[in-house]
Amino acid sequence: MINTPGEFYDIGKKARDLLHKDYAHQPRVPIHFDYRSLKSNTDISCRVKDIVPIVPELNTLFSFVTPNSGKVELEYLNGLAGISGGIGLIQNDALRRFEPIANLSGVIGRGALFSFGTDLAFDIYTGQFNKFNAGLSLNSDFVNTSLSLDGLDSLKASCHCLVNPLTKTAIAAELKHSFSGNNTALVIGAQHAFAPSTLVKGRISTHGKVGALIRQGLWERIFLSLSGEVDFTDTNPNATLKIGLSLAVRLQMSII
Template identity: 50%
Template sequence: NSADDSFPGLQSFYGFTVEEVLPGLNTVFRVVVPDSSQAELQYLRDYVGFSAGIGLKANSAHGFDPIANISGVIGSTVVSLGADLGIDITTRTLNKFSAGLSLNSAFLIASMTLSDSCDSVKASVYHPLNPPTMTAIAAELKHRISRDATTLTFGAQHALLPYTLVKARMNTDGKVSAVLRQEIWQRFYVSIAGELDLRDNNSIPRIGLSMAIKH
């Protein structure tokens, strides 16, 4: 038996990078067993980055499909613009497209993205109110064109104590969630999160616990 027959869903990742083939130019090779493999050429400079790759992606019907990906980003410390294209070489069709525009300043972080092959549009803003206490508010508007569905989400965060951060959000679909994050030791965090669907009378609140080490 192969590894994926004995352990369904098991994947192995292999990859290596050849850096600075030419100034700013890197070569990346990736293999995800048994799903895909890809060779990619990257050009990275200050405020500019482009990559182009070609590879194979597993297809349950007939083995592997050849695919090509092209992506790029350009901008500055304030504004940046990027796009990502995926092309199915066999059918010569565009099977992935996303683009984004972002604005980054001391008082406002905003972005707008087009994804899911132009089916989803998302705009978000984040505004810090009091950096010493990490107090901030945020909003996100997402529209799914094929379903004609729009969701608006509001959120806020505040540090109750120097090592205790609380986040909460609510959207127009009736979902409310909150996170309490506590720094136990330096760079070691424990978080308790909860979520409730107010529109579903049979909804059971979900509660989760997570731990993380951040560098």
């Protein structure tokens, strides 16, 4: 199911963004270059706050990943807790059709030192749950740690440490164990802003993959990212360097 920017998605988000966001290997990176192919998709999401004047805590969230999926959610935030529910369509490549998915997630302790949440997805077409995630996090101004269980198949622990807020210098690590594959992977990365609008990131994993990224702010809310990744364990003579290019536009509107 697509990741609408809800409250549960914020658990472990800082480490996940540093280690994975905008890198070339991402399945949903907006543009992915390869000398044999060119793949692209568009990821659009937005949040409309206070849709009902008498219920100021009620928000609407929309997300579209063309041509793969789309989703709409209602989110209620009250104090330290938040709950959201929605319905969407996700593409089934094997059967060449779109299937309706219902989603429910909730977080207790949002914005607090300690938070806990869960995320469920129900496939309406098959009548089965296709996702069950749970996570908890410890949050502070400089250190964020999280532990999450993804689909009862993998356990992931992550840590994000902000070294220098002025230069956005930070380090992060993610340790993930897959029960079905019986394997464990560790990813370590760091980022640093050489200028207010120029951010550089790098990472390395125990699977032999090394990646680097540079993100340039073009205007106040428009960012261009260029990334590359090398797999040193790939013995395929036709293996190539992965290059990714992404463009992000962040808009914020207030409707009176």
